[in-house]
Amino acid sequence: MPLRRILAASILLCAAVSAQADGIGDLESFYNNVDSLSADFEQVQQDDRGNTLQEAGGTFDLSRPDSFRWEYTEPYKQAIVSDGDVFKFYDVDLAQVTIRSIDATLRATPALLLTGGAALEDAFNIASAGQRDGMSWVKLTPRADDTDFQEVRLGLKEQVPSVMELDDNLGQTTRIRFTDVELNPDLPDSRFTLDIPDDVEVVDGRGMNEGGGNQ
Template sequence: MARARCWCRAGTAMTDFVRALRRALAVLVMLALPALSVRAAGDGTLLDTYLKDLSTWSADFTQVTEDERGARVGTGAGRLVIVRPGRFRWESSVRRGEPPVQLMVADGKNLWSLDYDLEQATVKPQEEVLPQSPAMLLAGGSDLRSGFTVEAGGRRDGHDWVVVRPKQAESDFREARFGFRSGVLALLVVVDKLGQRSTLTFSNVRRNPAVDPALVSFTLPQGVDLIGTPVPP
């Protein structure tokens, strides 16, 4: 039986948060690429440098989502672990310190999504639900610039920025801005096609930490309903 919990006004905010979370994942999955073609000296950005030789990455995050008028419509917090190629774990709650409400695990073949309160999980092939061009983003050895424009965005608010814009009009997002502080990824701002803005602030960032493989695999908990059929290994 699903646990009874009344979200009241938080229900709509949580829906907006999960939608924004998926858009952010469409951007962050770029970090899970097996390899990126780093540009020649003098032509690269901080993002190119940061992704070079990256095998694993982890961070805590807080997320604030605002509509096109700048009004706050959702908040969240959680932890993200990335293992290249193409695997990650994203666990989120409404506020830091509260029990998780949503878990997403990409195991390289499938994207699993678990709603703790509904005691319900869904599974879909990663290539169907991650970025707008998953074959290009998740396939090995692809060049980020084959599907995106990547430009240095200057220095502002104590961060050095890199701006990424998709070349495909049907993309889920208009632009993503990666903010680096002292060479470490500290902020990610994602703007969708309607102007909604999601800002993720990272803390406890670790580059190439040891990661338990179990974190990027998924086992259906007992008593949880599964919707969908996973792609076999």
């Protein structure tokens, strides 16, 4: 599965914060206490035998409820941006921007964790997953059958998001580690817009029959 698909799935789940023993309580604390977040990330994708398939890194910014910017800076350049109205994926190497509606792109996917609220429990089965590696963990399994992943695990430490693990339907696991996390930074609205160069192809998928699992 391409990293960019895991990404829309990923971008998100990074937003859980608190160091309580109960992972569900940690997740609730995030919604209550954190309106914005900025972090660096390192991402590793492995097959079912633990062999590394891809490695990448970049930055992540979040402004709840619906704005975020997940940007890969190495080994390639890609950006996934939501301004609260539309979702844009910019692949620099392909010189292509894909635009999709927020509802079609984010609902019933892990990115739902960015919005929180009652809809979260409608899309996921959520359970505390104990302690591991000095972190409290939450396990989320999608209620829908047409998602790209089987399970997502969040590791929370010292009131900041630390690790996210995603198991996809091919038996692969993507592990994302967050560093230099800043809580409630003052992020400008411009951080959640995407200026599209004139020579870039734009694929506008709004209004089309988009499925929540096609991230």
